[in-house]
Amino acid sequence: MASFPPWHNSAWMKAARREPTDYTPVWLMRQAGRYQPEYRALREKVGFLGLCKNPELSARVMLQAVDQLGVDAAIVFSDLLLILEPMGLELTFDDGAGPIIQNPIRRPADVDRLGELDKLDPLDYCMETVRLTRSGLDDRLPLLGFAGAPFTLASYAVEGGASRDHRRTKRLMLNDPVAWDALMSRLARAVARYLNGQLAAGAQAVQLFDSWAGCLSPEDYRRFVLPHTQAVIRAIEPGAPVVSFATGNPALLPLLAEAGGDVIGVDWRIGLDDAWRLVGPDRAVQGNLDPVVLLSNPSEIRRRVRTVLDQAAGRAGHIFNLGHGVLPQTPVENAIALVKTVHELSRR
Amino acid sequence: MASFPPWHNSAWMKAARREPTDYTPVWLMRQAGRYQPEYRALREKVGFLGLCKNPELSARVMLQAVDQLGVDAAIVFSDLLLILEPMGLELTFDDGAGPIIQNPIRRPADVDRLGELDKLDPLDYCMETVRLTRSGLDDRLPLLGFAGAPFTLASYAVEGGASRDHRRTKRLMLNDPVAWDALMSRLARAVARYLNGQLAAGAQAVQLFDSWAGCLSPEDYRRFVLPHTQAVIRAIEPGAPVVSFATGNPALLPLLAEAGGDVIGVDWRIGLDDAWRLVGPDRAVQGNLDPVVLLSNPSEIRRRVRTVLDQAAGRAGHIFNLGHGVLPQTPVENAIALVKTVHELSRR
Numbered sequence: 001m002a003s004f005p006p007w008h009n010s011a012w013m014k015a016a017r018r019e020p021t022d023y024t025p026v027w028l029m030r031q032a033g034r035y036q037p038e039y040r041a042l043r044e045k046v047g048f049l050g051l052c053k054n055p056e057l058s059a060r061v062m063l064q065a066v067d068q069l070g071v072d073a074a075i076v077f078s079d080l081l082l083i084l085e086p087m088g089l090e091l092t093f094d095d096g097a098g099p100i101i102q103n104p105i106r107r108p109a110d111v112d113r114l115g116e117l118d119k120l121d122p123l124d125y126c127m128e129t130v131r132l133t134r135s136g137l138d139d140r141l142p143l144l145g146f147a148g149a150p151f152t153l154a155s156y157a158v159e160g161g162a163s164r165d166h167r168r169t170k171r172l173m174l175n176d177p178v179a180w181d182a183l184m185s186r187l188a189r190a191v192a193r194y195l196n197g198q199l200a201a202g203a204q205a206v207q208l209f210d211s212w213a214g215c216l217s218p219e220d221y222r223r224f225v226l227p228h229t230q231a232v233i234r235a236i237e238p239g240a241p242v243v244s245f246a247t248g249n250p251a252l253l254p255l256l257a258e259a260g261g262d263v264i265g266v267d268w269r270i271g272l273d274d275a276w277r278l279v280g281p282d283r284a285v286q287g288n289l290d291p292v293v294l295l296s297n298p299s300e301i302r303r304r305v306r307t308v309l310d311q312a313a314g315r316a317g318h319i320f321n322l323g324h325g326v327l328p329q330t331p332v333e334n335a336i337a338l339v340k341t342v343h344e345l346s347r348r
Numbered sequence: 349m350a351s352f353p354p355w356h357n358s359a360w361m362k363a364a365r366r367e368p369t370d371y372t373p374v375w376l377m378r379q380a381g382r383y384q385p386e387y388r389a390l391r392e393k394v395g396f397l398g399l400c401k402n403p404e405l406s407a408r409v410m411l412q413a414v415d416q417l418g419v420d421a422a423i424v425f426s427d428l429l430l431i432l433e434p435m436g437l438e439l440t441f442d443d444g445a446g447p448i449i450q451n452p453i454r455r456p457a458d459v460d461r462l463g464e465l466d467k468l469d470p471l472d473y474c475m476e477t478v479r480l481t482r483s484g485l486d487d488r489l490p491l492l493g494f495a496g497a498p499f500t501l502a503s504y505a506v507e508g509g510a511s512r513d514h515r516r517t518k519r520l521m522l523n524d525p526v527a528w529d530a531l532m533s534r535l536a537r538a539v540a541r542y543l544n545g546q547l548a549a550g551a552q553a554v555q556l557f558d559s560w561a562g563c564l565s566p567e568d569y570r571r572f573v574l575p576h577t578q579a580v581i582r583a584i585e586p587g588a589p590v591v592s593f594a595t596g597n598p599a600l601l602p603l604l605a606e607a608g609g610d611v612i613g614v615d616w617r618i619g620l621d622d623a624w625r626l627v628g629p630d631r632a633v634q635g636n637l638d639p640v641v642l643l644s645n646p647s648e649i650r651r652r653v654r655t656v657l658d659q660a661a662g663r664a665g666h667i668f669n670l671g672h673g674v675l676p677q678t679p680v681e682n683a684i685a686l687v688k689t690v691h692e693l694s695r696r
């Protein structure tokens with residue numbers, strides 16, 4: 001009989017495989033971040049990009065957060081957009097305005113400017129973060145790698161930053177489907193290679209973030225996005241659970257499930273019970289508390305945790321999380337209380 | 349037998365009552381606006397607030413747009429936030445940043461600062477815009493009055509402008525439900541009075557815009573918003589169709605329908621057929637083309653109009669519209685082509 005590493009039977013990994021667990025595992029997107037005084041203090045000394053490219057510091061902020069919160073999984077500390085640098089885009093992070101791409105893809109011809117990510121060397125710092133985080137982490141906890149999904153990366157690349165209406169991206173998609181397909185295919189190959197690299201470096205599972213997909217109609221998602229997300233998921237090394245997360249449009253959930261993944265990430269815009277119905281019983285689900293609830297008070301947090309757990313109804317395959325990243329204004333004690341409350345109220 | 353005014357049997361009014369029409373009526377949210385060269389030229393001479401408070405100019409920009417586009421309805425040219433001025437909030441419009449409220453409601457005690465809108469005199473300019481638009485409009489076309497729904501107004505009032513996460517608003521809602529209820533009730537009474545004033549001044553129907561409701565979970569919408577939207581709709585003078593529009597979260601559609609209204613406005617995040625199923629057969633629906641489609645090309649526009657019409661399947665009670673306002677970057681000829689195409693492809 002093969003012997004499994006200790007994390008194999010962790011609550012998170014079992015839930016991702018839809019096996020019963022003693023309690024509902026929980027972690028928080030952006031669990032290491034601005035809401036922590038330690039993180040803010042560090043960031044006064046080092047810029048965001050500098051932090052992401054420093055594996056020792058990146059590993060340390062995540063290990064600190066895991067320790068402080070008592071969560072059931074760690075995730076590589078990094079940023080969605082770093083993959084775009086070795087592909088030829090120039091990134092800058094301005095604390096107020098968010099990420100800016102200095103040389104965005106504006107015309108169909110610009111797509112050729114985006115290079116193929118044919119080797120991972122330029123992203124070695126991320127692989128080193130994976131190794132250091134894994135080696136510092138309790139071996140009963142899994143470490144998640146992650147990447148932006150092709151649509152979200154394409155939107156950043158085309159808009160040059162965050163966007164409200166994603167109009168440049170959609171215009172390229174509608175007016176030049178051939179260039180769009182080339183762009184998305186190149187991104188999908190890069191993302192798959194990047195995620196497999198993180199798995200090889202020591203991650204146990206991976207999460208795809210499609211943060212902007214919610215701006216799409218189901219018709220456009222199916223036609224212009226689904227095949228590429230599917231290509232990424234199919235290319236992931238077998239055996240590692242894949243979490244596929246999109247935010248902003250519950251009507252996309254059936255299509256997200258169709259694109260693949262073992263665990264479907266759900267935001268708060270839909271009840272978890274309705275979400276699971278749309279996703280289907282053959283998937284685990286992750287979510288889905290509104291991050292703003294962590295700005296309220298302990299009794300409201302407790303009430304809302306109970307609602308989410310009630311909607312999950314004790315079915316195997318629920319990983320508790322927020323429906324989006326922890327807000328910078330979150331009191332640390334509320335995040336800690338959330339994790340405790342999930343463990344307490346879900347214990348079977 | 350009573351004689352009806354000419355607009356009574358217009359395609360728009362019949363569709364709002366779910367009566368069969370010869371073709372699908374169409375109008376566009378923000379059909380008078382920055383995408384038109386005439387509008388931009390006018391706005392070089394007058395600020396946005398100045399324009400809204402000038403009934404002659406406001407009527408003229410709408411009549412011009414109706415004439416140019418050949419749409420089946422006009423809407424009062426105005427802004428969602430003007431109702432907040434006589435209630436004690438100081439508005440400024442900065443073309444880049446959007447509306448700013450100088451004295452937002454930040455603490456529960458601030459709610460008392462928001463005055464009751466007990467008479468409409470300070471909004472006379474809007475009523476005069478209604479009268480002038482009505483008298484200049486072809487009497488076979490209906491004129492819609494409009495207002496922001498209580499949640500969207502509350503969010504502007506609390507955040508002090510547009511917001512990405514609406515965290516101050518939700519924090520007030522979760523931490524002080526009593527203050528929240530007072531705020532929303534006051535806004536609901538004001539909105540009902542305002543809409544009834546527009547009907548008395550000559551509008552034939554009204555639309556509620558809940559532009560920010562999509563940030564809410566169904567649970568929060570039901571608990572904190574639905575009763576107030578319902579109160580507005582119940583207070584509208586009988587006989588005038590009410591369009592209830594929210595954007596950003598298809599999972600709210602059943603609750604939007606539950607709150608009332610004759611026509612439910614739908615954005616592009618869900619197919620119109622699925623949306624109509626969620627809303628129920630006893631309502632008309634309005635929507636739902638992605639405004640970005642108007643930045644593409646005539647053949648794509650035609651294809652997408654056909655998809656929406658196919659999803660409506662010729663059922664009585666469909667009013668064609670975008671799922672959100674016309675984007676400033678829209679070529680005027682594409683907006684004109686859209687209206688023509690809807691009329692042509694839907695003619696029975």
